[in-house]
Amino acid sequence: MAAKGPNNQMRARIGMMTLAFVVLGFGLVGVRLLYMQVFHYDFYSQQAASLQTRDTFITPNRGKIYDANMQVLAESAEVERIVISPKGVVDEAKVNKGISAQAQQQTLAQILADELSLDYDTVLAKVQKTNSEYEIIAQKVDKDVSKELYAKLDEAGCTGVYSEPDTKRYYQQGSFLSAVLGYVDNDNNGAYGLEAQYNDVLSGTAGRIVRVQNAQNQDMTPETEQYIPAQDGDSLVLTIDSDIQNFLEKHLETALADNPQARDGVSGIVMNVKTGEVLAMASLPDYDPNSSYTITDERYIEELKTNVQAALAEAGVTAEISDKYYQEGGLANLPESVQQNEELVDKLTQIRSQQLYKMWYNPVVSDTYEPGSTFKLMTVATAYELGLTSEQDTYYCGGSLMVGDWSQPIRCSNTSGHGTQTLTEALMNSCNVAMMQIAAKTGMDRFYEFYKAFGLTEKTGIDLPNESSGIFFDLNDTSAWNEVSLAVASFGQRFKVTPLQELNMVCAIVDDGKLKQPYVVKEVLGSDGSVKSTTETNVIRQVISEETSAYMREAMEAVVSGGTGKNAYVSGYRIGGKTATSEILPEYDDEGKVIDTEDRYTASFIGVAPMDDPQIAVLVSINDLPESAPHGGGAIAAPVVGRIMEDVLPYIGVTPVYSDEENDRRELTVPSVIGSTEEQAAATLAQAGFEYRVVGDGDTVTDQVPSSGVRIPASGKVILYMGESKPTEQISVPDLTGLTPDECRSTLEEYGLYLKQKGVASSQVTGSTTASKQSPAAGTKVNIGAVVTVEFSDTTNVNDR
Template sequence: MAAKGPNNLMRSRIVMLTLAFVAIGFGLVAVRLLYMQVFRNDFYVQQATTLQTRDTLVTPNRGTIYDANMQVLAESASVARITVNPKAVIDESKVNKGIPAEQQQQELAQILADTLELDYDTVLGKIKRTDTQYQIIAQKVDKDTENALYEKLEAAGCGNAVYSEPDTKRYYKYGAFLSTVLGYVNDDNVGVYGLESEYESELAGTAGRIVRAQNAKNQDMPYDYQQYIPATDGNSLVLTIDSDIQNILEKHLETALADNPNARDGVSGIVMDVKTGAVLAMANLPDFDPNQPRVISDERYLNELKETVQKLLEEAGVSAEIPDKYYQEGGLDNLPESVQNNEALVDALTDARTEELYKMWYNPVVTDTYEPGSTFKLMNVATAYELGVVHAEDTFYCGGSMMVGDWKEPIKCHNTNGHGSQTLTQAVMNSCNVAMMQIVAKTGRERFYDFFKAFGMNSRTGIDLPNESPGIFFDVEDSTSWNEVSLAVSSFGQRFQVTPIQMASMISAIVDDGRLKKPYLVREVLNADGSIKSTAETEVVRQVISEDTSAYMRDTMLQVVESGTGKNAYVPGYRVGGKTATSEILKEAEDVEDRYTASFIGVAPMDDPQIVVLVAISDLPESSPHGGGALAAPVVGRIMEDVLPYIGVTPVYTDEENDRRELTVPGVVGSTQEQAASTLQQAGFAYRVVGSGDTVTDQVPASGVRIPASGKVILYMGEDKPAEQIEVPDLTGLTPDECRDTLEQYGLYLKQKGVASSQITGNTTASRQSPAKGTKVNIGAVVTVEFSDTTGVDDR
């Protein structure tokens, strides 16, 4: 019997089911397409674009930073960023020829690691990230290295997945010069610290883009499929910093640091234009090289880090030798394997090293606060004088100490024997604490704090640098904090803290007719095309004291240097004024003796103030020399001596300074003794004769040489002067007269620096000389000797 086929009803049902399935299928597809193309259109377009294109950022050229004379301090240069598309590394045609995919990855990793000096395993790990099309292999690659890389890749036939993107690298032309002011940029060209951070929005510019289409093999399509959006370069900065003045400041701070190796927090200094608030120089030592900001090279920081690391190893119970490379450069790879495996210890070591880096990067002139000590007495006196509660003719008695309020112990003056009766000016010259407490008591707490605020000492100055501190003062709302005793110690700058930039601004206001100005570092902002975008102008914040008070303070500050505790800042021919300070600082837990900051603030010339110079030598132990008058004042004097003639201030010598004046020696060879004597006398020189000929056959010094007016010219009559060179003697510790006599015996001349002749005592001795002892020089050479004095320079 034949099998029955489907009847018509079954056929109809099959057709209906088929049509239903088809309708449902197309419906689902339609719904999915609607969902993808309407509701999730942006998402899928982005996904498709990601697969079909490669988007590269074009780094803009960061703006240049110039000094006041348009010398380049920081600039950017074109370099390359090397990237890899891991999905395009494996060439299937090579796989078909028997070269495994893994071997291709390893070969490329080896070439990249060797040429770019990278870790092979790290590079290989990035190449194996086939879940992405973009891996950065190296940044800031110079052109020579980039070209060498592509030559090797071409020779090996494995460069299809390697790309070179335009990038920029920041170069700091003079290394560590001005580093704590400039700051640095990180690997992403973003400013960190300093002006680089403060002016990031001006310097950075706007990144551009290169969008390239790619084919199915992840290879770039022809240029017709490329879109280029150019980068906009950043604006440039013109600073108020004068590189020549900055060099002077850094040179003398280096000497100060070398002379005071126990200064735990190093040395800081600032030179500022009194009349405008423009910062001409600012430096802190030790410093760092912004070209290698994470490298620690200074022995001070390295030794601190080594001590901390050893403690951490002992606490962790780990015995390991940490190589110097880790201390200098950091990095997990530079640690012994036994340490690398201890995650907690690695974190602690990293934190310790980071703390030292922060010390390098910070700018203490604006970020760190300190107890100003006796330099603050100038504000105390200016306030009282302005209020009329004290006058120039008033007298103050100091018996060596004074009882204040309910304080159980007498508050001492640095001169515990007392200064006796003294005028207001003499009290400042003597840096008398007792007189300052008597003066501030006349002012009172409320008015003293009013002027403290008016001078800007409780707020940031607004200088264009990041991380500025506002200072730390007593809680004036709390009578247990702000009372009679705290007012007394405030009168001589103790138990509160301010920043060096606040002090420099305050002193500038005191000597510049009472006008407080906002300090600044950037004079102009330039557009990318070099045109001027903006120019800084002097900003007078407020009038704090009168011109009359300012005039009195200028004269008083002059007396401090000419006859008081600041005698070591004296510069012949210039009217330098200032104030010394030796301020106590809080001891750290491990300290066994008291610590101090030695500082000096100088202003010159006092008849028309142009510059203020502050130098602080920070965190000195009591067992070391630590007086501001002995340590910091000479440094300011050296800076003044170099800067004042540079900015065009002509020295004017008084009659008392004739021994410091330098004169040009006239030529008298061929003259008779009588003729030579007359010529030398007219030029202002004495002379002595060697030999008995009729005419002068030679002379020392030679014609045209400048020597001190007190020097004698040697006339050789019929004899030749000695041809052999002379070894400079050691003059350290000798008095000025002893130095002059010693050098005369050698046929050398003394150029005397430091301490006015009228202030020389038995304790005035040579502290440094140039040329150094043992140096070979010709007869008639001038030896410069700096003298310092320890009498009457105490200022605590």
């Protein structure tokens, strides 16, 4: 019997129920659509836009930094930022073909790691963040690298990767001027130096690109793209002259090599006396701002190693730390045994960060030191201005002086005493006893008034970050500021200033008493090259009179021509200055024990030239030297300033003028006398200012040394070859180290070579004036008649403590 089917009534009921469900379903959808599209339209439209819209910021080109001659020192170039959308990495079509999501992620991570030199595990972790739509993989990627990357990605069929425009800062000359320029971080924000000080000026304004894209980062409607262009930053034109900066850095490098025990390196500044412009500023060791987190200098690395090993020992951990960690840092460059010790990792990170900060900052403006005897210039200028001393006054030095209730005599650098000396001679001798007597006449209140007037209680206002203001005695504490404090302050001890403050003070002393605000940026240029602002010389105040300034210039010149600064002498130029060897107060550990086993010092020299019309001032300091090493400012810092002066003065157009006493330093051009008789040759050479000697016995001159047109010192003799030719084989330059000028001259004459004498003035040469440097170096092969430049220095009568 066949089964009974639904009757018409049942069919009608089923139809009605189906219709009811359909109506109810569409009703619910309608209500939901009404809810979403009418009542909550704004909310859901924003949600849709946030999922589909890609808002990309366009990094503006950071302004350039030029030197005073419009040579580019820093500029930005267009690069790319590589970004992924983890949600768009996995292609479902590939999954359907058997290529798993994990395999697609691993393939992409491997390509990114290989092409961008990144850690694979770190990249993979970002690729697998499937709840994220934006992960930065790499920044500052050169366009040729990204081009290779995209070729690999296309070949592998990878998706979810795209690039954004970015800029990368390039410092054209590496570590050159790095302490002044600073650097930029990964976000193109200035860090340290001018990059930080003028960050708002250099940065510009970011632009934007707004796109509507699908999950695979493909544009859905290109016509909806909105483009807001970036506004490039302004540029800086500095007062720094790259040539003068090169002179400074070159001679500081030599100073650092000559004084390897200088624990805090060497520093230097060159300033325009009349304007306050900084022409050069450097501190060594330095760093390369193109790779600012990489430590390459051996001094910094060795110091870091010492501190890291101490931390490991304190933690009771024995581990071999790789050189790569010391240079680059990074958790991955530490041994696994150290990586697992989170507390130790934090400690090592802190130690390396401290080393980086030391590498980045500029000690010329940020560090303070006890200036020592260069400060005697203020002591004398103050008393002279007040009429408390004069050129005719004399001061007796017996080697020490009892002051106030101090239990021991305060000693002079010459413990045997200088005897009776004039005011100028007291400066020439760098006499502590005379300075204490002068300061006692001045008194504590007036001494401090001038100290303050010279700007030593405040920042100079230079346009560089992290400037310090110095540290003086507590004026409200009679146990700190009293007649004993005044006595030691008179020769620059037990208070601190920055090197910049000290040099700025000296500029005021020699420039008719006008204290000026130093500056580094001369102009700000708009992105179109137009001048937006210019820095003018700012005279802060008149501190001393022109008459006092004129006397100080004479006294400073005497310090170099015949006093403790004689190693800064440069023939043909009127150079003045002041030496200093300042004691560094000992440091103590947590238990109150002195850390260093011997006393330590800062050796410095400040030079000014030309003294008849000062143009430039130079400060060089060699920092933190042990007593067992050469540490006198007159012995080791003054020669460095002399070398800088010898390069800079002719460069800025100062013509040498030789006195009668300097005739032996004058260079003359050798005339041609080949073919002449001896009598004719003698007359020609005499007219040119030369003496001669004869080799051979022919009737006429057949050859000569040096050849015509060569410039040699006037003291050199021309060799006349009569009837024969000069030797053609080259000569090895002899080692002249330790010889006196006369010994050097006679030794070189035996070799047929000529002496160019530099350093100590001939009138100041003593038996202790000896050759300290020569060029070419000993053993170098040269032709007969070559000129050997020898620098002489003297260790007698240059003490300045």
